[in-house]
Amino acid sequence: MTTVTILRVVTKILMPYILLFGLYVQFHGDFGPGGGFQAGVIFAAGIILYALVYGLNSAIRIAPPVVLESLFALGVLIFAGTGVATMLMGGHFLDYNALSPHDPIHGQHWGLMAVEFGVGMAVASGMTLIYFAFAGRERVR
Amino acid sequence: MLLLTLLAATAVTIARMRSLLAAVMLTGIYSFLGAGWMLLLDAPDVAFTEAAVGAGVSTVLMLATLALTGSDMKPRGHSPWLPLAAVLVTGAALVYGTMDMPAFGDPNAPIQLYPSPSYVDKTEAEIGVPNVITAVLGSYRGYDTLGETTVIFTAGIAVLLLLRGRHRRVRGDDTPSDGETPR
Numbered sequence: 001m002t003t004v005t006i007l008r009v010v011t012k013i014l015m016p017y018i019l020l021f022g023l024y025v026q027f028h029g030d031f032g033p034g035g036g037f038q039a040g041v042i043f044a045a046g047i048i049l050y051a052l053v054y055g056l057n058s059a060i061r062i063a064p065p066v067v068l069e070s071l072f073a074l075g076v077l078i079f080a081g082t083g084v085a086t087m088l089m090g091g092h093f094l095d096y097n098a099l100s101p102h103d104p105i106h107g108q109h110w111g112l113m114a115v116e117f118g119v120g121m122a123v124a125s126g127m128t129l130i131y132f133a134f135a136g137r138e139r140v141r
Numbered sequence: 142m143l144l145l146t147l148l149a150a151t152a153v154t155i156a157r158m159r160s161l162l163a164a165v166m167l168t169g170i171y172s173f174l175g176a177g178w179m180l181l182l183d184a185p186d187v188a189f190t191e192a193a194v195g196a197g198v199s200t201v202l203m204l205a206t207l208a209l210t211g212s213d214m215k216p217r218g219h220s221p222w223l224p225l226a227a228v229l230v231t232g233a234a235l236v237y238g239t240m241d242m243p244a245f246g247d248p249n250a251p252i253q254l255y256p257s258p259s260y261v262d263k264t265e266a267e268i269g270v271p272n273v274i275t276a277v278l279g280s281y282r283g284y285d286t287l288g289e290t291t292v293i294f295t296a297g298i299a300v301l302l303l304l305r306g307r308h309r310r311v312r313g314d315d316t317p318s319d320g321e322t323p324r
Contacts, residue, residue, distance in 0.1 A: 025189065030270035033185035035278065041193040048201055076294045079287050094283035105269035112270065112279040119290050126297035127198055133304040134205040 001055030018046035036116035040123025075122025
């Protein structure tokens with residue numbers, strides 16, 4: 001945690017834009033550069049910046065590790081679950097065409113959106129958790 | 142060219158640096174230069190990743206590690222000539238290996254002939270998204286990306302188990318952690 005006013009104010013101003021940019025990269029990933037992984041790390045970098053400037057305890061309050069652990073696993077489950085959903089709808093595993101039988105292109109869009117969301121969720125929560133685990137340890141020597 | 146020169150200069154400076162703190166900051170700069178270079182090569186996806194992971198998250202993790210272990214480098218117990226020779230030989234072998242590679246951007250290079258055009262041609266009709274990289278990663282190669290995500294998940298869980306298991310034991314002992322031998 002830092003008490004330097006400039007850092008605290010600049011972080012407070014930048015935080016919403018970093019998180020918003022993360023969401024933009026996440027949901028615009030099929031039209032512009034980026035995708036789930038990039039969005040996840042940008043989002044995690046935003047939370048880590050907050051933890052650096054405002055202290056680990058404040059960051060844990062906005063992103064509790066219990067929730068992050070669930071999101072970490074849920075992200076992978078969303079990806080794999082999309083594959084199971086396409087199988088249930090009569091296609092192959094991860095064959096997004098099956099999601100929308102009348103318009104395969106729509107199915108592809110939905111499938112990509114879902115799996116990228118899963119990747120982003122897993123990467124963002126995983127990165128944040130690892131930082132929390134590092135920062136929460138005490139000095140060994 | 143300027144970026145590559147800066148990259149090389151940063152790498153040499155890191156190797157000569159005695160202060161680990163400064164070396165970590167320089168690796169952050171190195172990653173940032175690398176991100177700029179990727180952007181010049183028209184690979185904004187890689188540049189995003191390099192800037193966020195290389196310059197951001199991993200630098201912070203290295204700093205967190207230094208905060209736990211201390212930032213002084215132990216003096217070298219050996220002469221630098223053997224490692225330098227190993228690096229030079231490996232580097233020369235790598236450069237020799239690139240001799241028969243096609244020129245950068247050569248339209249007749251194997252990578253441009255197959256399977257790249259088929260993906261670029263078919264993505265618009267089959268997937269309908271302008272970003273071919275997302276289409277390849279998410280749809281054509283969805284299995285691989287699922288495996289990749291699972292690897293990230295497994296690695297993350299392993300790191301968390303390693304780091305946290307010790308933390309809990311320290312707390313359970315109710316003794317300050319300086320009595321433990323660091324590994």
